[in-house]
Amino acid sequence: MRFVQNFPFFSIILSMFAGIVSSVLPPRAAKWVNTVLIVTVGVMSAALLTFLSGTGEPFVYRMGHFPAPWGNEIRAGVLEAGMALFFCIIMLLSMAGGRKKLIGEVEYSKHSLYYIMVDLLLSSLLALVYTNDLFTAYVFVEINTISACGLIMIRQNGRTIEAAVRYMIMSLLGSGLFLMGLCTLYDLTGHLLMSNIRESVEQIMEQGVYTVPLAITIGLISAGLAIKSALYPFHTWLPDAYGYSTVSSAAMLSSLVSKGYIFLLIKIIYRVIGFEAFAQSKIIDVLFVFGVLGMIFGSVSAIRENDIRRMIAFSSVAQIGYIYMGMGLGTQIGMTASVFHILSHAATKSLLFIAAIGLTDVSRGSRRFIDLTGAGYRHKMAGAAFTVGALSMVGIPMFSGFVSKLLFAEASVGHFYKMLPAVIALAVSTILNAIYFMKTAIRIYVPERRMGREVITAGQEPVYAAVLVCFILLNIALGMLSQPIVEWIGTGLSMFG
Amino acid sequence: MKRKNNAFFRWFYGETDPMQGKVEMRPQREYAPKEGEIRELLADHQTLRERIYDVEDNGKLWFFDRLYRAAAVFFCLALIFILLVNVSWLPPSGGADNPVNNEVSARYIENGLQETGAVNIVTGMILDYRAFDTFGESNVLFIATVTVLILMRLDPEKKAPAKKGVPVYQKPEDELTVAQAQANDRVFEPKKDVILQQVAGFLVPVIVIFGIYVILNGHLSPGGGFSGGAIIGAGLILYLNAFGFEKTERFFTEKTYKWVCFAALTFYCLAKSYSFFTGANGLESGIPLGTPGAILSSGLILPLNICVGLVVACTMYAFYALFRKGGF
Numbered sequence: 001m002r003f004v005q006n007f008p009f010f011s012i013i014l015s016m017f018a019g020i021v022s023s024v025l026p027p028r029a030a031k032w033v034n035t036v037l038i039v040t041v042g043v044m045s046a047a048l049l050t051f052l053s054g055t056g057e058p059f060v061y062r063m064g065h066f067p068a069p070w071g072n073e074i075r076a077g078v079l080e081a082g083m084a085l086f087f088c089i090i091m092l093l094s095m096a097g098g099r100k101k102l103i104g105e106v107e108y109s110k111h112s113l114y115y116i117m118v119d120l121l122l123s124s125l126l127a128l129v130y131t132n133d134l135f136t137a138y139v140f141v142e143i144n145t146i147s148a149c150g151l152i153m154i155r156q157n158g159r160t161i162e163a164a165v166r167y168m169i170m171s172l173l174g175s176g177l178f179l180m181g182l183c184t185l186y187d188l189t190g191h192l193l194m195s196n197i198r199e200s201v202e203q204i205m206e207q208g209v210y211t212v213p214l215a216i217t218i219g220l221i222s223a224g225l226a227i228k229s230a231l232y233p234f235h236t237w238l239p240d241a242y243g244y245s246t247v248s249s250a251a252m253l254s255s256l257v258s259k260g261y262i263f264l265l266i267k268i269i270y271r272v273i274g275f276e277a278f279a280q281s282k283i284i285d286v287l288f289v290f291g292v293l294g295m296i297f298g299s300v301s302a303i304r305e306n307d308i309r310r311m312i313a314f315s316s317v318a319q320i321g322y323i324y325m326g327m328g329l330g331t332q333i334g335m336t337a338s339v340f341h342i343l344s345h346a347a348t349k350s351l352l353f354i355a356a357i358g359l360t361d362v363s364r365g366s367r368r369f370i371d372l373t374g375a376g377y378r379h380k381m382a383g384a385a386f387t388v389g390a391l392s393m394v395g396i397p398m399f400s401g402f403v404s405k406l407l408f409a410e411a412s413v414g415h416f417y418k419m420l421p422a423v424i425a426l427a428v429s430t431i432l433n434a435i436y437f438m439k440t441a442i443r444i445y446v447p448e449r450r451m452g453r454e455v456i457t458a459g460q461e462p463v464y465a466a467v468l469v470c471f472i473l474l475n476i477a478l479g480m481l482s483q484p485i486v487e488w489i490g491t492g493l494s495m496f497g
Numbered sequence: 498m499k500r501k502n503n504a505f506f507r508w509f510y511g512e513t514d515p516m517q518g519k520v521e522m523r524p525q526r527e528y529a530p531k532e533g534e535i536r537e538l539l540a541d542h543q544t545l546r547e548r549i550y551d552v553e554d555n556g557k558l559w560f561f562d563r564l565y566r567a568a569a570v571f572f573c574l575a576l577i578f579i580l581l582v583n584v585s586w587l588p589p590s591g592g593a594d595n596p597v598n599n600e601v602s603a604r605y606i607e608n609g610l611q612e613t614g615a616v617n618i619v620t621g622m623i624l625d626y627r628a629f630d631t632f633g634e635s636n637v638l639f640i641a642t643v644t645v646l647i648l649m650r651l652d653p654e655k656k657a658p659a660k661k662g663v664p665v666y667q668k669p670e671d672e673l674t675v676a677q678a679q680a681n682d683r684v685f686e687p688k689k690d691v692i693l694q695q696v697a698g699f700l701v702p703v704i705v706i707f708g709i710y711v712i713l714n715g716h717l718s719p720g721g722g723f724s725g726g727a728i729i730g731a732g733l734i735l736y737l738n739a740f741g742f743e744k745t746e747r748f749f750t751e752k753t754y755k756w757v758c759f760a761a762l763t764f765y766c767l768a769k770s771y772s773f774f775t776g777a778n779g780l781e782s783g784i785p786l787g788t789p790g791a792i793l794s795s796g797l798i799l800p801l802n803i804c805v806g807l808v809v810a811c812t813m814y815a816f817y818a819l820f821r822k823g824g825f
Contacts, residue, residue, distance in 0.1 A: 001778055009777065013770050016636055020762045023643070024755050063629045065776035072629040109652040109668055113643050120640050127633070139633035143640055150644040157669070187587050190596035200596065204601045213586040216579060317771070398633070 004051045007044040008076045008130045009061055011084065015041060015123035019116045027111035032093065034115040038122065042088030049081040053488075058495045060132060068132075069193050075132035079339070079492025082128050083263060089474070090255050090346050091122060097467035098248030098356035105155045107247045114154050121147040121252065125260045134272065135192045137232035137264055140457030141178065145171045145228070148257045151249040152241050163240035170237045171228055184217045185272075194271040205277060218273055219283050225265040226287065229258040231324055232294030235317040239301075242313035242353075250309070251353040254316045255346035262323055262342060266335065269327075270496035279330035288328025288418060292425040294321025299432035303439075307367045308360065311353045311436060315393060318429060319345040322408060325425065329411055329418055332493065339489045344392070344400035344478055350391040351471035358382025358464065359444060362454050369440070376441075376446025379457040383444050385468040390437035392475050394429055400478035405430065407486070410412050516691060547623035614795030615716035624721075624798045628769050635805055639762060642812050651675050651823035678822045679742075690739065697739035704732035712806035716795045722805025729806065730813025737817065751825040754811050761804040768797055776791075 016039040022030040052058070058077035062068065095118065106114060120143055127140035149171070153164035166211035185199060188210050189200035204210050227234040242250045269278045278284060298317030305311040319341070326338035356367075363371045376383025392399035405426065412422035458465035478485065507513045530538075553559075588595045605622055623631045653675055673681070708729035712754035715721030737745045775782040787794030818825050 006774065006777065009773060013766065013773070013810050016632070017763070017766050017770075019636070020639070020759060020766060023639075024759045062777045063773045064625070065772070065782065066626050070604055070626050071776075072627055104666055107652060107668070110647055110650070116643050117640070120636060123636075136630055136633065139630050139637065142637050143633065146640050146644055147639065150640070150647055153644075154647050184583060184587065186597065188596060190599040190601065210586065213583050216583045216586075218577075225525075291777075439821075494753075 002051070004047055005059055005061060005076075006072050008084075008126070009063065011041040011044050012074070013127045014125055014132065015126060017124065019119035022112055022116045022119060025112055027108060027115075027371050030112040030115040034118055035092070037119060038088050038092045038095070041122065042092065045081050045085035045088060048076060049078065049085055049185045052078045052081055054075065057493075068371055069191060069196055072136055073132045073193065074127075074130040074136075075194075076130055076138055077492055077495035078488060079495065080129050082488060082492065084126055086343055086346070087122070087125050087129070087256055087259075090350055091118070091252060093351050093467050093470055093474075094251035094255070094354065096463055097350075097471075098246060098251060098357070100461065100464065101247045101357055102452075104130070105497045107156075110154060117150045117154070118252070119359070121151070121257070128260045128264045130418060131264075131267075132194050132271075133192055134185070134194065134197070134268075138175075138179060140184060141175060141228075141261070141264070144260060145175060148253055151253065152245045154249070155244070155246040156225040157244070159240060159244040163237065163244055166237040166243045170234060174224045174227035174234075176224070177220045177227065181217045181220030181224060184213055184220070185344065188213060190219070191300055194267075196474070197272050198274060201273060201277065205274075215281055215283070218278065218281055219286075222265065222283050222287060223346075224494045225261045225268075225325065226290070228402060229261040229265075230317060230320055231287075232290050232297060232317060234322055235294070235298070235320075236347035237399055238317060239305075239310045239313040242316065243307065243310040245434050247353055251350035254313070254353065255350040256317075258320060259342050259346055260327040262320075262338075266327070267496065268293060270493065275332075275335075275497070279462060284328050284330045286328075287324050288422075291321045291324030291326075291328050292421055294318060295325060295425050296321075296432065299429050299436070303432060303436045305436075306369060308369065308372060308440065309353070309367055311440070312349065312356060315352075315433070315436070316345075316349055318433070319349065319393075322404070322429075325422060326411060329415055329422065331411060331414065332409070332490075333414065335493060336412040336489050337404060337411045339493070340407055340482070341404040343485070347400055347471065347474045347478055348389050348392045351385060351468070351475060352393070354464075354471065355389060355468060358456070358461075358468075360368050360384060362456055364453075369443050372440075373446050374444065374453075376444035377447065378453055379456045381465045381468050385472055386444065387441050388472050388475060390441045392479070393431075394434045394437050398476060398479050400475050400482075403479055403482040403486075446463045552588065574778025610789055613798065614789050615798050616789055617716055617718060617721070619719075620716045620721050620798060620802070621795070622803050624716075625796070628801070631805075632765060632769055635762065635765065635808055638808060638812050639758065641759075642815055645816060645819050649819040649823050651678050673823065675824060678824070681822070693739045697735050701732050701736045701739075704735065705729055708732060708806070708810070712802055713799070714793060715802040715806075716798045717790065717792070722802040723809055725802075726806035728811060729810035731809065733814045734817045737814070742818075742822070746825065749814065749825065752812060754815050754825065757807055757811050761807040765801055765804045768801065 015037055018033050022033055025033060058075060060068065060073050060075045063072035063074060065071070102111065102114065124140040124144040124147065131137045131140065145168075149164050149168050152167055153160050173243045176376060182192075183409065185197060191197045191200060201214065204214055224280065230238045242254050245253070273281075295318050298314055298319075298321055302311050302314035302318065305314055323338045323341050323345070326334045326341065328334075358379045359372055359375040360367050361380050362382075363375050366372070376387070388399065392401040395401045395405040400432060409423060409426055412419050412426070415422070504513070504515060508515055521682075578801060605618060605626065607624075609618045609621045610616065613625040615621035615625070651673055705728075708725045708727075710725075711720035712722055712725030715725065733749070735746070735780075772782055772784070774780075784796040786796050789795070793799065815825070
């Protein structure tokens with residue numbers, strides 16, 4: 001075994017250890033531990049990615065002295081390593097971009113607790129990405145849920161507490177359904193390890209016994225993870241949670257937490273149930289329908305919103321709808337489009353949240369559109385970044401959103417009966433996206449005649465400006481270099497099988 | 498009959514009260530908020546009814562109110578129905594040919610003792626075969642305490658290092674200060690309850706010793722870190738109730754909690770990392786398993802059980818203290 005193959009295990013255990021150590025550290029030290037941790041894990045994931053692209057073979061890593069069905073095991077392929085790297089980049093940028101707000105919105109003595117939450121959130125995301133065992137996945141889903149809840153409510157005002165309670169209720173419902181599905185699956189197959197369940201599921205399919213409980217199980221797991229990742233009718237917790245929490249939390253929740261669950265679902269589809277079996281089940285049509293509904297109704301809610309943060313949050317509902325729509329097509333290319341959109345949405349949504357903060361800062365902290373008039377002139381960097389994010393979300397060429405929309409359209413064209421609804425929904429949703437994002441972009445560039453507003457230049461907030469530049473570059477990179485990324489996703493997905 | 502003149506009979510005939518002067522006898526008052534507060538609450542309530550829940554004039558709200566109730570009932574019934582159907586299709590419980598009776602459980606039962614050295618198979622499974630999951634589980638406990646700390650802990654005001662152009666955090670006006678919370682803590686509870694103190698004096702040592710027994714014998718008999726830790730935590734809470742924070746703070750403060758949890762989890766993390774690393778790379782771990790059945794046996798399981806027990810006991814106590822007065 002090569003040393004680099006230890007890296008998935010190192011990343012998970014290091015982030016848990018960082019969380020534990022931060023509990024006795026003062027806030028400043030905890031901040032540095034957090035930053036160093038994210039960078040280290042990112043570097044390790046990058047090394048792993050290069051190693052795996054070289055060998056082209058996924059590997060399993062035994063956690064302890066006992067082989068797989070008895071002990072624990074994690075597994076790494078190209079897609080997992082790349083996702084881990086990507087999550088680290090987004091998390092680093094989100095933390096750096098929102099640090100100034102954190103000081104103003106969270107009690108100083110509780111900053112260490114905030115960094116503990118972030119460290120453990122990272123560990124749970126990594127574990128969800130690398131896991132090869134359904135029960136391990138469940139344990140880390142729990143950590144993920146609790147830390148996300150803490151991230152929402154650490155900014156203590158009435159609205160965040162309410163949002164956290166809502167999030168908790170919905171999220172626990174999702175966990176409960178997921179756990180029930182998992183129990184049934186264990187009862188049917190006698191295994192918790194993904195590859196062994198896969199074999200038993202294939203036998204069940206062949207023999208034809210237990211097909212009904214298997215279908216129900218697939219439904220329970222999909223519904224549970226869909227609730228946790230805010231698929232359309234289960235999205236009611238989302239706008240408050242993203243809209244009122246401190247900005248780093250909002251950026252990480254929208255771009256990482258929900259994506260972690262979606263990635264887990266994709267992993268379950270490929271490695272537990274089998275892609276063909278999933279494509280044949282009726283559950284996939286349900287996901288498709290709700291995805292399409294989400295694309296449209298999420299955007300409609302966003303148009304009606306008068307608060308910029310909540311508008312961006314509602315836009316997330318629409319984008320999650322895109323991802324489920326792609327999964328619901330039941331084709332490889334649809335899945336590739338979904339995975340690409342996970343990346344594209346994560347990069348763009350965190351950019352929008354971070355940029356929106358700069359705009360509200362120069363508008364006396366108000367988030368209403370009328371007060372944001374001309375904010376793009378008062379904070380030029382944030383204005384430019386927000387515009388880039390908006391263009392990307394609408395799907396203008398050169399930016400990442402365009403590529404994912406193109407991929408979705410390509411994927412749906414090949415499909416027999418889902419083509420028409422998918423393409424129509426794409427078109428309608430794009431127009432709706434354009435309405436609310438362009439409305440905002442125009443609003444922030446309407447000259448404001450009233451004097452006496454604060455002006456912030458990039459030189460005053462160098463870190464913030466650098467973060468925005470990185471986000472913009474990331475977005476353009478995803479949009480311009482899409483071909484290698486799509487190929488990488490393709491190889492990664494084939495390594496799942 | 499001659500009246501005997503000892504303490505019991507004097508108490509019996511109502512002449513003296515032995516608790517006089519020992520227990521703080523403050524009659525319990527009903528909670529009565531100030532008049533101004535009541536008015537404010539009523540006004541808020543009225544505004545809520547009129548503006549937000551104006552069901553009579555707001556048809557949409559009336560409709561959705563009804564719709565949500567109906568939908569909730571419908572979804573619950575549907576879920577119950579689906580799960581019942583599911584259960585009826587599952588393999589019969591306890592059948593010998595069930596898929597769960599496979600090589601996985603067979604090895605746990607047959608080789609568990611040899612491979613882990615633990616007589617208690619369950620402990621061997623959670624702390625050796627699947628120790629990674631259990632480490633995750635103790636982190637769940639840890640992060641749950643952190644969340645409660647965020648929500649409940651009251652901190653004395655401490656300023657962040659000032660930076661130019663960065664707004665300073667302002668505490669909400671209605672948040673309690675630490676002193677207020679400490680004063681509130683005793684309002685509704687009598688001090689120095691002799692009965693409780695006597696009983697606690699008997700029970701607490703027994704409870705704590707039993708908890709330690711359960712933890713230390715986790716690999717030999719039913720029990721282990723989680724259950725033993727919960728028992729010790731219950732003992733600590735009883736002690737706190739009887740003797741108050743002044744007594745417990747002599748040996749258990751937030752600092753103790755922090756360092757005990759830190760030490761336990763760090764040991765767990767490092768020990769298990771070593772074992773995972775050696776296991777994955779095919780190295781010998783060199784940890785002796787000992788004679789099964791002895792207290793000092795089964796490798797890492799005993800120290801890990803102690804760590805888990807410490808974390809659980811501290812967590813229980815911390816929850817109680819935080820909910821009671823927002824600190825230790």
